[in-house]
Amino acid sequence: VIPEPTLRRLPHYLHLLLNLKEQGVKSVSSTFIANELGLDSTQVRKDVQYTNIIGKPKTGFDVNSLINAIQTCLNWNRYENAFLIGAGSLGTAMLGYKQFKDYGLNFVAAFDNDPEKVGQKIHGIEVLSIDRLPVLAQLMKIHLAVLTVPAKAAQECVDIMLKGGIVAIWNFAPMQIKVPQNVIVENAQFSQSLAVLTRKLSVYKQTLL
Amino acid sequence: VIPEPTLRRLPHYLHLLLNLKEQGVKSVSSTFIANELGLDSTQVRKDVQYTNIIGKPKTGFDVNSLINAIQTCLNWNRYENAFLIGAGSLGTAMLGYKQFKDYGLNFVAAFDNDPEKVGQKIHGIEVLSIDRLPVLAQLMKIHLAVLTVPAKAAQECVDIMLKGGIVAIWNFAPMQIKVPQNVIVENAQFSQSLAVLTRKLSVYKQTLL
Ligand SMILES: NC(=O)c1ccc[n+]([C@@H]2O[C@H](COP(=O)([O-])OP(=O)(O)OC[C@H]3O[C@@H](n4cnc5c(N)ncnc54)[C@H](O)[C@@H]3O)[C@@H](O)[C@H]2O)c1
Ligand SMILES: NC(=O)c1ccc[n+]([C@@H]2O[C@H](COP(=O)([O-])OP(=O)(O)OC[C@H]3O[C@@H](n4cnc5c(N)ncnc54)[C@H](O)[C@@H]3O)[C@@H](O)[C@H]2O)c1
Structure with a gap:
């Protein structure tokens, strides 16, 4: 290991x-x-x-x-097909990021609950209604999903993802999602990363006084 | 500490x-x-x-x-005014993220070298030419900056930021930027976070075989 x-x-x-x-x-x-x-x-x-x-x-x-x-x-020498949930501003930036392919991450579909977004294509990737996720995840054998919805909607979306058999979640919502023990969760580190930076900056500024 | x-x-x-x-x-x-x-x-x-x-x-x-x-x-109970360099897709998502104010981060200006972007406003924040950064950072006493330019342009932008007296950098470019010892760098963890996820998923899939 x-x-x-x-x-x-x-x-x-x-x-x-x-x-x-x-x-x-x-x-x-x-x-x-x-x-x-x-x-x-x-x-x-x-x-x-x-x-x-x-x-x-x-x-x-x-x-x-x-x-x-x-x-x-x-495992970056093979493609892992993935879903993205929450085609908002961060989700859109990630769907457009070609370098994810170098990390073996290949977005095949995005999901949202906003009727204005469903049916659109973002960077060539179709946005589908979140209701369709469980069936499509099973059909397409999708194991990995990226979660970029607001914190308030995160757990509800996770429950839908689990129904589709998703077993690995990259979570960008700033809250702890609850999943069964066999499901892998990696929390993106925005607020943790910023915490280290702002703390170190404030300590540094103290030394200048 | x-x-x-x-x-x-x-x-x-x-x-x-x-x-x-x-x-x-x-x-x-x-x-x-x-x-x-x-x-x-x-x-x-x-x-x-x-x-x-x-x-x-x-x-x-x-x-x-x-x-x-x-x-x-x-130090999230006080605002830290910050610059953002690289008003591309990730930079735009971050400029629009209101919750950064809860973490004490307040974007006051963005910088780019793309003439089509300079002069625009993104989520109400003006995009200025990167050449103007050193003078403005000194005038506005900006200590913290977020770097969302491609890896190839990162070091050159960092050198400009250092000229302006920036002492804390939140780096999203996937490479190691070189700074003097007193400058604080916090690297965002996209590829590290994804590495843990894809590795754990591939190990988990092995157990299913
Ligand atoms: N934008 C950033 O720079 C940034 C930084 C750090 C963390 N985050 C986190 O990332 C997440 C996304 O942020 P954002 O700025 O892109 O927000 P956003 O509001 O732009 O996008 C959220 C998207 O999720 C969709 N959505 C909401 N509820 C849903 C549901 N129940 N089912 C399906 N889709 C749903 C919305 O329609 C929207 O398209 C948030 O949790 C945020 O806290 C964002
Ligand atoms: N988009 C994502 O989801 C994502 C994920 C992980 C990491 N990143 C990293 O974040 C950074 C930004 O990614 P992006 O997807 O927003 O890229 P992008 O190409 O959409 O944006 C980059 C911006 O930087 C500007 N720029 C380029 N050279 C410059 C220079 N010398 N001076 C000033 N501005 C300059 C460009 O004009 C553009 O506006 C990259 O380093 C990328 O590897 C992005």
């Missing part, structure tokens, strides 16, 4: 490696990765071990092999 | 407490908070200690005092 802190660092390594590949770099050391990302090189070596890629003493890791290995670990 | 993991949990407590307040609940125990959020109650008690709010044996914490204390810890 790969520890969650390691899983969260792997995309950083991947972004860096993809950049290096673009620049024609063939191999890289864990020290180089650590310096670039402001991490500890022992930590980087430990993380990379989970990908089963072995570095050579003089040259380090093969960039291509490490890219493939990380993508396989994260 | 409040540890970062505690800082990241405080917004969860705050969302829950604000909900309870709306329902007229006057006091709450750390056990109740822990159960609602799927956390350990000892952890909740330790976190709350950082806010200096003392619970009473029988009744627990006063909801209002705990809300105020957490908002003060995070």
Whole structure:
């Protein structure tokens, strides 16, 4: 099992490696990765071990092999078809974000309860009525869904998603959704991320007084 | 100093407490908070200690005092005027998100290098040319900025922000920006969050085979 802190660092390594590949770099050391990302090189070596890629003493890791290995670990080398629920402003930005395909995320349909949105296409993806989600999720074997509805509507939408057999939810609503134990929930971290920033800024400003 | 993991949990407590307040609940125990959020109650008690709010044996914490204390810890009881750089699809969604004011974040201007966008207003916020950022940041004493430009343009924009005296950056571009040591950077966690989700889903699917 790969520890969650390691899983969260792997995309950083991947972004860096993809950049290096673009620049024609063939191999890289864990020290180089650590310096670039402001991490500890022992930590980087430990993380990379989970990908089963072995570095050579003089040259380090093969960039291509490490890219493939990380993508396989994260399952980003295969497409996961996904639904998006709540085609509002954040949902629309996400439907238009082509780079999600690099992370193996492929939106196939969006759902909303606003009659003005249903029937429209957003970035080429059709917006359907939320009532149709359970049947379509079963038919299309959709396991992953992104939730971008307001907090007040979140639990009600989750219950509909569960009826359709969704087992992995990326939740952007700022509240705790309740799901059965086998369902995977990853809460997007907007308010947590901002909390760290505003706190650190206020502490920094104190030092200036 | 409040540890970062505690800082990241405080917004969860705050969302829950604000909900309870709306329902007229006057006091709450750390056990109740822990159960609602799927956390350990000892952890909740330790976190709350950082806010200096003392619970009473029988009744627990006063909801209002705990809300105020957490908002003060995070500096969300005061407005931090901020700039947003990159008025694209994600930037637009964020400029329109009224709830950021609950987190003390108040966008006062947006910047872009696309001549079609400069001079427009997005959700009432004027989009200005990126060249004007350094002077305006100094004049308006802006310390915090949100970066929603593509990765290729990120470092160049950061260098402009630093010239303006920005000391706290909320970075949405999927790459590591380089800043002097005194500058606070909080990377938004889109790809990290998705990594955890897709990995857990692929492990779960293996168990079904
Ligand atoms: N916009 C941001 O920058 C931002 C930042 C952080 C968090 N969020 C969170 O992301 C979520 C979406 O935010 P937004 O700014 O896109 O809001 P929004 O109001 O623009 O969009 C919400 C969408 O959900 C739909 N909806 C509402 N109830 C529904 C229901 N019962 N079934 C199906 N669809 C329903 C609405 O019709 C709308 O299209 C919210 O929970 C918000 O708190 C947004
Ligand atoms: N859209 C999403 O759902 C999403 C999700 C995760 C991460 N991101 C990241 O957020 C960032 C923004 O994404 P987006 O989808 O809004 O992209 P976008 O292309 O819609 O918007 C980018 C904006 O930045 C502006 N820009 C480009 N170069 C600039 C420069 N040198 N100076 C000033 N402005 C400049 C563009 O004119 C455009 O308005 C990207 O780094 C992206 O990887 C987006």
